[in-house]
Amino acid sequence: MLIHMEAITRRYEVGEQPVAALDKISITVPRGQFVAIVGPSGSGKSTLLNMLGCLDRPDSGSYLLDGVDVSNFDDERASDFRNRRIGFVFQSFHLLPRLSVLENTLLPRRFLRGSDEGLEQRAHELLERMGLQRHLAHRPSQLSGGQMQRVAIARALLMKPALLLADEPTGNLDSRSAAEVMALITEVHAEGQTVLLVTHDADVAARAQRQISLCDGRIERDSAA
Amino acid sequence: MISAGWGEAIEELSRRKLRTLLTLLGMIFGVGAMVAMQGVGEGSRREALKLVDSLGLHNLIVEAKSQSGDALKEARARSIGLTVADAQAALDVVPSAERFAAEKQIKVLSVFSDGGHADAQIEGVSPDYFQLASQHLELGRALNANDDASLAAVAVLGHQAAYELFPDGKPLGRLFKANQTWLRVVGVLADRDLDQNKFEGVALGGDSNTVFVPLSSARARFRFQPMEDEISRFLLRINDPSSLASDANVLTQLLDQRHAGVSDYRLIVPQQLYQQNQKTQRIFSVVMGTIAGVSLLVGGIGIMNIMLANVLERRREIGLLRAIGARRQDIVQRFLREAVVICASGALIGLLFGAALAYAIAAFAGWHVAWAPVGIIISVVACTLIGLGFSIYPSRQAAALDPIAAIRDE
Numbered sequence: 001m002l003i004h005m006e007a008i009t010r011r012y013e014v015g016e017q018p019v020a021a022l023d024k025i026s027i028t029v030p031r032g033q034f035v036a037i038v039g040p041s042g043s044g045k046s047t048l049l050n051m052l053g054c055l056d057r058p059d060s061g062s063y064l065l066d067g068v069d070v071s072n073f074d075d076e077r078a079s080d081f082r083n084r085r086i087g088f089v090f091q092s093f094h095l096l097p098r099l100s101v102l103e104n105t106l107l108p109r110r111f112l113r114g115s116d117e118g119l120e121q122r123a124h125e126l127l128e129r130m131g132l133q134r135h136l137a138h139r140p141s142q143l144s145g146g147q148m149q150r151v152a153i154a155r156a157l158l159m160k161p162a163l164l165l166a167d168e169p170t171g172n173l174d175s176r177s178a179a180e181v182m183a184l185i186t187e188v189h190a191e192g193q194t195v196l197l198v199t200h201d202a203d204v205a206a207r208a209q210r211q212i213s214l215c216d217g218r219i220e221r222d223s224a225a
Numbered sequence: 226m227i228s229a230g231w232g233e234a235i236e237e238l239s240r241r242k243l244r245t246l247l248t249l250l251g252m253i254f255g256v257g258a259m260v261a262m263q264g265v266g267e268g269s270r271r272e273a274l275k276l277v278d279s280l281g282l283h284n285l286i287v288e289a290k291s292q293s294g295d296a297l298k299e300a301r302a303r304s305i306g307l308t309v310a311d312a313q314a315a316l317d318v319v320p321s322a323e324r325f326a327a328e329k330q331i332k333v334l335s336v337f338s339d340g341g342h343a344d345a346q347i348e349g350v351s352p353d354y355f356q357l358a359s360q361h362l363e364l365g366r367a368l369n370a371n372d373d374a375s376l377a378a379v380a381v382l383g384h385q386a387a388y389e390l391f392p393d394g395k396p397l398g399r400l401f402k403a404n405q406t407w408l409r410v411v412g413v414l415a416d417r418d419l420d421q422n423k424f425e426g427v428a429l430g431g432d433s434n435t436v437f438v439p440l441s442s443a444r445a446r447f448r449f450q451p452m453e454d455e456i457s458r459f460l461l462r463i464n465d466p467s468s469l470a471s472d473a474n475v476l477t478q479l480l481d482q483r484h485a486g487v488s489d490y491r492l493i494v495p496q497q498l499y500q501q502n503q504k505t506q507r508i509f510s511v512v513m514g515t516i517a518g519v520s521l522l523v524g525g526i527g528i529m530n531i532m533l534a535n536v537l538e539r540r541r542e543i544g545l546l547r548a549i550g551a552r553r554q555d556i557v558q559r560f561l562r563e564a565v566v567i568c569a570s571g572a573l574i575g576l577l578f579g580a581a582l583a584y585a586i587a588a589f590a591g592w593h594v595a596w597a598p599v600g601i602i603i604s605v606v607a608c609t610l611i612g613l614g615f616s617i618y619p620s621r622q623a624a625a626l627d628p629i630a631a632i633r634d635e
Contacts, residue, residue, distance in 0.1 A: 046629045053548065055628045075553050083550025090632050094545040098236070110229075111550035155549070167629070 001064075002162060002194050003029035003052070008061035008071075010047050021047040023217040024061070029196070034189045036205035037198045039214035045198050046167075048214065052196060053086055053165050054078045066162040083111045087156030091168035093148040095140040095155075101127065102136040105154045112159070119158060126154040130184070146177030153184060157193075164188065166197040170204055182207055234562040241535070245567065248531045251524030252571025252612055253578050258517035259604040260579025265586055266510050267600070268593035273502045276424040279417060280495040281357055285319075285461040285473055287311070287480065288491045289454040297452055304487040306454035309351075309440075311483055311490075312461070318479050319472045321465040326354035327440055330457040331404075331447045336390070336436060338401035343389035345382075346435040347403050349443025355381070355414075357460045365397050365412030372411075372439040378446065380408040384416035384433040403436055406446045425498040454489075469496050521608055525615035528567060532560060532619035536626075543623050544631030553624035560623050564616030568609045576605055 010022040021044045029035055039045050050056035051063065054070050055078075063071040070081060095104045105123045109116050127133055130150040140148055149169060156164055166185065170178035186207060189195045197208060205211050211223045238245045280286065289307040292300060300306075312325040329349040336343045354360075355367045363384065372379055380403070387396045387410070396410045416433055438446075440456075463472050473494050480490060536543070543556055551559075587594045 046633065050627070050629045053629070055547065079547075079550050079552040079555075082548065088545075088548040090545070090548075092541075094541060094632060096542065096545075098240075107546075108549045111546075111552070111555060167633070 001028050002031040002033075002066055003027060003196075004062075004064040005051075006062045008051060008058045008063060010051065010056065010058050020217050022051065022058070025217070025219060026061075027212065027219070027222075029194065032189075032192050032194055033210060034186070034195045034208045035197070035210045035212060036208035037196065037212050037214060038200060038202070038205050039220070040200070042216075043214040044217040045214055047217075049165060049167055049198050052163070053088060054082050079111065080113060083108055084159050085162045087159065087161035087164045089149070089152050089156050089164065089166040089169045091171040093140070093145070093152045093172070095148055095151055097140055100137050100139060101132060101143070101151050104140065104151055105158060107155055108158050122160075123154065123158060126157055127151070130154050144177065145173050146180050149173060149177070149181050150184065153181070153188070157188065162194065164193055164195045166195065168199055168201075169197065170199075170201065178204075230559065230562050231566070234559070234566050238563055238566060244531055244534070248528050248567050249571045249574065251527035252568060252608070253524075253575040255517065255521030255524035255611075256572045256575025256605060256608045257578035257582055258520045259514075259608060260576055260601060261582035261586060262510070262513040262517050263600050263604060264580060264583030264594045264596055265592055266506065266513070267597045268583075268587060268595040270503070270506060271595045272593045273424070273499060273506070277495045277499040277502075278359060280424065280493070280498070281359060281460060281462070282495055282499065283463050283466050283469070284357060284495055285315075285463060285469070285476055286458060286493040286495065287315070287461070287476070288458040288493060289456070290489050290491055292489065300487050300489045301452050304484040304489055306452075307458070307490050308455040309459075311480060312456070312459040314483060315459075315461050315476055315479060319461065319463070319475050321463045321468045321472055323462045323464040324353050324357065325351075325459050325461045326357040327351045327456040327459040328354060329440055329443050329455070331438075331443055332450075334404045336386070336401065336403045338390045338399065340391050340393060341389055343386045343436075344434070345386040345389070347443075347447075348435055348437055349440040349447075350437050351440045353462075354437070354460070357462050360417075361415045363413045363415040365410070367412055368437065368439050373441045376442045376445045377439060378406060378408050378442060379411045379439070381412040381414060381437040382410055383414050383435040383437070386434050386436055387413040389434075403438075404447060408436070408438060425502055466496070469494060473497075521611055524571075525611050528564065528612050529615040529619055532564065532616055533622065535563075536560065536619050536623040539623075540626060540631040540634055543626055544628040544634075547626075547628040548632065556624040557620040560620035561613070561616060564613055564620070568612035568616075571612065572605050572609045575608070576601070 005025060005027040007024045007026055008022055009020060009024055011018040011020050025048065037045060037048065051058060054073065058071055061071065062069060066085060070078065073081060096107065102123060105127060106119065109119050127136060130153065132147060132150060135143060135147065143151070169185065170181055173181060182204060185195060199205055212219060213221045287307065309327050312327050316322045316325050331347040331349060333345070333347050336345050336347065350368065352368055352370050352373055368379065368381055382390065382396060390396065390401050391399060396413055399410050400407050401410065414433065461476065463469055473492060477492055484490065546556065583594045586592065
């Protein structure tokens with residue numbers, strides 16, 4: 001199992017009242033699976049994404065990712081883990097406007113503690129595969145939305161992550177670019193990459209092998225169950 | 226990240242030019258005010274020291290009070306006024322007294338030479354006077370005991386008096402006439418370049434517009450009013466500065482006795498004048514320092530304000546960096562680096578601005594500027610630290626952002 005979440009709970013203080021954003025959620029995802037997480041806003045999707053991406057710690061429960069118990073990592077270890085084992089793709093791409101396409105792709109290298117051998121080579125390969133080899137020196141503002149999201153995917157894959165987390169990756173794209181990006185994600189998955197995709201688009205969710213729907217911090221339905 | 230970070234901080238700041246400039250201004254004014262205050266304060270301290278030094282920081286000075294009419298007659302019934310004998314007695318009685326020098330003001334009718342005439346004072350002084358009043362010679366020699374013993378008709382000229390009597394600049398050995406008496410010039414004093422002729426209300430001796438003659442010559446060769454004091458003042462050199470206050474007490478008691486309780490003299494302690502001056506100075510410094518501190522505080526709050534705005538504006542970038550592996554510490558450092566650039570360059574420009582401000586104030590008010598490097602360094606470093614202190618909160622705010630919430634923020 002790549003992901004093994006056991007009874008994860010996360011509460012927030014809203015006024016005086018603690019509200020459980022995640023209420024004893026247990027999820028297991030085998031290596032290489034393509035999972036879509038769906039649910040209305042306020043269902044706990046972002047909290048779960050924070051949790052899965054090691055950006056937040058649960059109040060209780062345990063989370064093993066790639067065999068490592070990450071639920072009690074401090075900021076230092078969690079950041080290092082995110083840097084090397086998790087790739088993020090976001091709805092609005094989040095490329096840094098003053099960096100070139102190549103520099104954006106290589107951004108995770110900045111926070112890498114250890115050898116960065118071969119990363120530049122890998123960035124070139126990834127961008128070539130994304131069809132962006134002629135845009136290496138371009139700024140994000142010179143690219144189309146689909147191209148920007150492809151740069152973001154290249155950036156997410158740079159460190160060969162164990163888990164690719166995508167948060168509404170097609171939300172800001174026209175249907176043609178969206179289809180291209182989904183095809184790309186599907187292709188990456190086909191090569192063995194575990195992908196976890198958060199969306200409220202049923203068509204996008206349908207491309208995944210498994211759908212988990214969240215409601216009020218609980219799992220309402222899991223297609224694998 | 227380490228080396229690239231600084232360049233990035235500068236780039237980030239230069240992308241927001243107006244905002245950066247406004248932040249810098251707060252820092253510049255804060256540091257500038259601090260530095261200007263120090264420069265002016267130190268300048269006036271040194272000026273005061275110079276003025277007191279012309280009185281002799283280690284001297285006690287006794288001055289005859291000028292009186293006239295009935296008051297004078299009444300006083301003279303019991304006391305004969307200030308005399309050389311008073312000075313001699315002081316030397317004998319006051320514990321740390323080392324030497325004295327007496328001075329006698331002579332009423333001037335006219336002072337002229339064949340080359341010009343001067344509107345100068347004439348003073349009879351005892352041989353030690355020049356040393357005790359820290360007067361230095363520019364030309365020739367000082368008056369000595371021989372001159373005094375032989376009632377010599379010689380004079381030492383103050384700088385200005387020499388120039389006015391002998392515009393050709395060669396006064397040594399020449400004759401001039403003071404009242405009815407011909408005097409030969411044996412020396413000229415160096416110009417002390419004091420800005421004021423008074424300090425804390427006390428006249429500073431040895432004005433450059435003065436003609437000095439031996440005391441005994443003065444008494445023998447010039448006319449005096451009846452009932453005039455024998456000398457107009459004397460300086461008493463104390464060799465142990467720590468006992469100045471107690472010696473001043475002894476001297477007061479002695480003179481009180483000798484003058485039968487008539488207060489026809491005045492005791493001046495230059496050291497006390499200096500201390501009094503410094504007390505006023507300190508109040509001034511505290512007021513100025515507070516103002517400078519407030520402007521620095523305003524500058525600091527400005528930095529904090531603008532950094533908070535920056536953090537808000539760059540939420541998404543912060544979220545992204547966190548997601549791809551930036552530690553909270555990396556984010557804090559990122560913002561602190563920008564703060565360091567702002568504070569350091571602000572402090573540097575503020576230093577120059579403060580110096581310019583100090584000279585401008587000095588030029589406007591006729592004050593002096595002087596620099597005490599340690600004080601300047603301390604205040605610049607303190608300002609920089611205050612600026613940085615105000616940046617810690619916004620930087621921590623940035624690091625504490627919820628990354629996914631920040632990223633999703635549109």
